[in-house]
Amino acid sequence: MFNQLKWKDLLDSTIANINELSRLKGGEYAGDADRLANFRRNGLSADVPIELIWRIYASKHWDAIMQYELDTRRGIYRETAEPILGRVDDLIVYLILFKAIYFERQETFGMDRNR
Secondary structure, eight states: OOOHHHHHHHHHHHHHHHHHHHHHHHHHHHTTTOTTHHHHHHHHHHTSOHHHHHHHHHHHHHHHHHHHHHHHHHTOOOOOSSOHHHHHHHHHHHHHHHHHHHHHHHHHHOOOTTO
């Protein structure tokens, strides 16, 4: 049984890991000034909105999670380049990045936040 104490431990360790991933990968991909720099840079380069760049980057992790689910259902063990829980944490970071993209667009274009 996954009781409340186990849940709290999981939540706390996940949040700590998300903070560390965000710090490390944020600097690596985006530098220090603009946390969305790599999305912006690649969006400009490809002449597409940064949401599309986000979608492509995030989908890599989603695809790996979906493959894990499918393999688990089929009883298949597959060696992977990254642990599945790393993919989960990466996707959580990408979801938070999407929130940043969303709020930035709201501020820039004054769009309805309830949309």
